[in-house]
Amino acid sequence: MKTYLVNEEGYYGEFGGAYIPEILHRCVEDLKNTYLKVLQSADFKQEFDALLRDYVGRPSPLYLANRLSARYGCRIYLKREDLNHTGAHKINNTIGQILLARRMGKTRIIAETGAGQHGVATATVCALMDMKCIVYMGKTDVERQHVNVQKMKMLGAEVRPVTSGNMTLKDATNEAIRDWCCNPADTFYIIGSTVGPHPYPDMVARLQSVISEEIKKQLLEKEGRENPDYLIACVGGGSNAAGTIYHFVDNPEVQIVLAEAGGKGIDSGESAATIQLGRMGIIHGAKTLVMQSEDGQIEEPYSISAGLDYPGIGPFHANLSATKRALILAVDDQEALDAAFELTRLEGIIPALESAHALGALPKLSFKPTDVVVLTVSGRGDKDMDTYIDSMK
Numbered sequence: 001m002k003t004y005l006v007n008e009e010g011y012y013g014e015f016g017g018a019y020i021p022e023i024l025h026r027c028v029e030d031l032k033n034t035y036l037k038v039l040q041s042a043d044f045k046q047e048f049d050a051l052l053r054d055y056v057g058r059p060s061p062l063y064l065a066n067r068l069s070a071r072y073g074c075r076i077y078l079k080r081e082d083l084n085h086t087g088a089h090k091i092n093n094t095i096g097q098i099l100l101a102r103r104m105g106k107t108r109i110i111a112e113t114g115a116g117q118h119g120v121a122t123a124t125v126c127a128l129m130d131m132k133c134i135v136y137m138g139k140t141d142v143e144r145q146h147v148n149v150q151k152m153k154m155l156g157a158e159v160r161p162v163t164s165g166n167m168t169l170k171d172a173t174n175e176a177i178r179d180w181c182c183n184p185a186d187t188f189y190i191i192g193s194t195v196g197p198h199p200y201p202d203m204v205a206r207l208q209s210v211i212s213e214e215i216k217k218q219l220l221e222k223e224g225r226e227n228p229d230y231l232i233a234c235v236g237g238g239s240n241a242a243g244t245i246y247h248f249v250d251n252p253e254v255q256i257v258l259a260e261a262g263g264k265g266i267d268s269g270e271s272a273a274t275i276q277l278g279r280m281g282i283i284h285g286a287k288t289l290v291m292q293s294e295d296g297q298i299e300e301p302y303s304i305s306a307g308l309d310y311p312g313i314g315p316f317h318a319n320l321s322a323t324k325r326a327l328i329l330a331v332d333d334q335e336a337l338d339a340a341f342e343l344t345r346l347e348g349i350i351p352a353l354e355s356a357h358a359l360g361a362l363p364k365l366s367f368k369p370t371d372v373v374v375l376t377v378s379g380r381g382d383k384d385m386d387t388y389i390d391s392m393k
């Protein structure tokens, strides 16, 4: 059967692989040879499942949003990752990776962060497991996500502001990789999305796949069927989307819709719509679509949302686009803001700005009344209150 999941060489179609400096070869090989054994072992599964249940609060609810459904003329279920401990889906992945890091005998954790959600999720599990934690964060993001910076510090992490490039997620990732190159023996790099060299995209997708595992069970209970007609998620690097679609991706009856950040408009020069604007290139160890100039220089992405302004995209998602398995929509800043206010007023749920991009896809689609739509609310809006308040002025 055709699968859209990773092949044995670490590729999704022509995307993926591990393009890394020599110094990291050993680390990445060790990880590649270990991750599946650990993730599939009974003892890991037991510890992971127990923490997801008792610490994170899973399963996250699948909520039938009645007023939103009436607005769009279909049945819309929200997968409430915003209700997880630390406020987003990111914690599913950090719990899994820190359990793996411990089993590999690593003592020092590094991470990159954009919106700060992955940084907070990493600092949280490091506090829980008593591990040293260093988080790289672009200076622009340090300023626009200051509450999350305070949280990371309170949790005991060291936050290192990065001042290269446009001082956002790409630059933070560069610095984290540099650190990893200098400390390959004791350091485990917890990547926050389905990006980076193989096996990271597959490992992160597997750890987040609990989202679609739960959706299947919950839909069966509520609708008497496992498969929705539509799955909708936002994409930065792609981890909440990967988790949402993982157990449905090989079923062509489920329409997958991925919302990327259109910024000020896809043709404005200020956008992060990587899938639509990107060309094949290599970024942070993976062969994938990259926003780049004609001579191959990575272009600075822009989005109102700190978690979506990444100039690359997970290789899994690049392949879903290339094979037309997924419909890719660009949702611009204003559309995302409007969608955030709409959800807040209709359902009493303030979403993260990233998740608001998934909601911003709804007006671009036309539904039948019988359609069952599952949309992942990847995080809550607390961290974005300054931006929301500014937009009301």
Ligand SMILES: Cc1ncc(COP(=O)(O)O)c(C=O)c1O
Pocket (backbone or CB within 6 Å): 088, 089, 114, 115, 116, 117, 118, 192, 193, 194, 234, 235, 236, 237, 238, 239, 240, 241, 306, 307, 308, 352, 354, 355, 378, 379, 380
């Ligand atoms: C709440 C939330 N949703 C989505 C994203 C985008 O990441 P990904 O595409 O890996 O889900 C982020 C990234 O920081 C986030 O904080």
